[in-house]
Amino acid sequence: MSVRAGREFLAVPGPTTIPDEVLQAMQRPAMEIYSKPLIALTDSLLRDLGRLFATEGHCYIYIANGHGAWEAALSNVLSRGDKVLALESGKFAVDWGDTAARLGLEVEVLKGDWRHAVHPAEVERRLRQDGGGTIKAILALQIDTSTGVVNDIAAIGQALRAAQHDALLMVDTVASLGCMPFAMDAWGIDVAVAGSQKGLMTPPGLGFVAAGSRARDAHRKAGLRTPYWDWSVRDGDSHYQKYAGTPPMHLMFALRQALDMLFAEGLDNAFRRHQLLAEAVRRAVTVWKKSNVIDFNIIEAAERSDTVTTVLMADGCNPNALREYCDSKCGVVLGRGLGPLNGKAFRIAHMGHVNAPMILGTLGVVETGLRALGVAHGQGGVQAAIEWLSDNVRP
DSSP states (O other), X not given: OOOOOSOOEEESSSSOOXXXXXHHHTOSOXXXXXXHHHHHHHHHHHHHHHHHHTOSSEEEEEESOHHXXXXXXXXXXXXXXXXXEEEOSXXXXXXXXXXXXXXXXXXXXXXXXXXXXXXXXXXXXHHXXXXXXXXXXXXEXXXXXTTTEEOOHXXXXXXHHHTTOOOEEXXXXXXXXXXXXOOTTTTTOSEEEEESSSTTOOOSOEEEEEEOHHHHXXXXXXXXXOTTTOHHHXXXXXXXXXXXXXXXXXXXXXXXXXXXXXXXXOXXXXXXXXXXXXXXXXXXXXXXXXXXXXXEXXXXXXXXXXXXXXXXXXXXXXXXXXXXXXXXXXXXXXXXXXXXXXXXXXXXXXXXXXXXXXXXXXXXXXXXXXXXXXXXXXSOHHXXXXXXXXXXXXX
């Protein structure tokens, strides 16, 4: 017997739930690719991406996922043999470094333990040791969805300046843009990347890169530039050049609707919504963990992200059995553990098009699954989430 009939809840950290309005925005005929309305659409998207990144720099739209945005960022500012410092905070931080290595870059990983955020002091210390300036770029994630960590990007930028180092600061905001504050120019970030399928509530397939002035200077002598990713080509006069070919117009229609919804809500309100719903999840997990079977992956409360919570289960407990129960019996799809956390953790996403009933419903199903499977857990996690929201979302 199952009770999953009805609308499925997608509680994975990407792709996230797509609003009906965004899906409907794509249900229209194609238009001529050189038409004035399509050119105006591109201009509006590039302008508003700059608003999201909080930058006066140049923004680019790629027909790609976040991995494509990684490659676009690296290839436009670096040359084969250049050294980059990847700040480990989970699987995706390491994967970005792996992408760099496959492009012919020398990659050094500043080791992390997957249960803590990057320590800015360690970044400063390593940069001070690099007296010859061999490190050309630093790769950091604002949120790593594998571990559920949020890194203090502003403090990492301060560490770079304190070390008086010239390395470019490159930041992945795939799991944070539109969900929490990001200030590219104010924090001294040179390159930022994002994707469409998480906080921006749009189907997968669009990658975004924002480039500041120092990155633009580095671009002029970058040796890894290739025709598709090249900023100089995309800066050309032709609208066709901005996409290196036919524009992804239906994804553009979707993104325009999603950004309109986000700006109508107000960025500060969206950030606060994510904070409130994330804390509701954390309140539930805090109760469940009283049994010493369940725990947060990220140890320090201040380092837990507002877009995804990674939950550990003790040896002998199978998080994938819980995921299977929640999906097949109740219609809630949870994220799996990645990398070393595979078979040891599950993930609850709370980003993008998400609200209180979706979060409370997800938590209720998780608690139901824990009980049905006989997993020891503290009682009343959902009640703790309800109390948090009722105390903080006032009439």
